[in-house]
Amino acid sequence: MRTCRRFPRPAPTGRRIPTLLRVAAFTIIAVLVPAGLNPAMANPSDPADTQEASAPMFPLRFAFHAFQVFCYNTLRCQVIYANHNFSPWKAEEEPSPPPRSPDYRDHWPLASNIGIRNFPPPAKVRWTSMDGVTHEAEVAIGTIFKDERVLYRVPDSEIPDRSWSGEPGILLEVNDRTISVYMKAFIATKTEQIPGNKYSNAREDVILAWTHTY
Secondary structure, eight states: OOOOOOOOOOOOOSSOOOHHHHHHHHHHHHHHSOGGGOTTSOOTTOHHHHHHHHOOOOSOBOSEEEEEEEEESEEEEEEEETTEEOOOTTTTTSOBOOOSSTTGGGGOOSOSEEEEESOOSOEEEEEEETTSOEEEEEEOHHHHTTTOBOOOOSOGGGSOTTOOOSOOEEEEEEETTEEEEEEEOOEEOSSOSSTTOTTOOEEOOEEEEEEEEO
16 A cells, blocks of 8 residues: 655744745645656556456456356255355245246346355255255365356357456256256347347356256
C-alpha cells in the first residue's frame, strides 16, 4: 500500500503567508514532482495493468463456480458441498421422481448458488436408489476440473473478445444408481443463435464432465 507524502508545516513566524503565494507554491511542487511519485495518481503505464490487458482469453478458465444438485429416481438424496447442504427440496425425506422429459437437462438453470472458490473438499453424496440400497460416495469436483478450464461447444473464433468474465455452473445429478457431473456456462457469441432474434447471441450448453454408476 502506498502512503501519502506529507510536507512539513513551516514554523510559526507570526506572519501568515498570503493565500495566493501558498497556492502558487503547491502548484510548482505538483508540476516538479513526477507523476509516478504522486500517491493519488495511478500510473497508466503500470506493467501489471498492461500484462492483464494483453492476457489471452483462451482457453477460457474459471476461479469461482456455481453449484447445484438434481436428484431423480431416488428414495432419499442428500449432497453436502462447500459446507452447504445442496439437497433438492424434500429430497432427503421423500422419493424424487424421474425426469419430466428426455431433454430435461436442457432446462436446467446455470446454478443458483454462486461464488464458490475453486475448490472445496469433495462433495459428499448419500442416497438410496430405487431398489432400496443406500449408497455413499465422495465426488471430487476439484479433480474433475483440475485444469480449471470451462467446457463449451462454441468455436473460439465465434466468441467475442474479452466477453468471458463470469463463472460456470457445475451441476451434479443423482439418478438411481448413477452420479453425473456436468458444466453449464453462459458463452457469448458473435452471431445470433436464433436467426432474427437479437437477444440470442449466447449459448448455454450442458456438457458431461464425469459419470459413475454404483
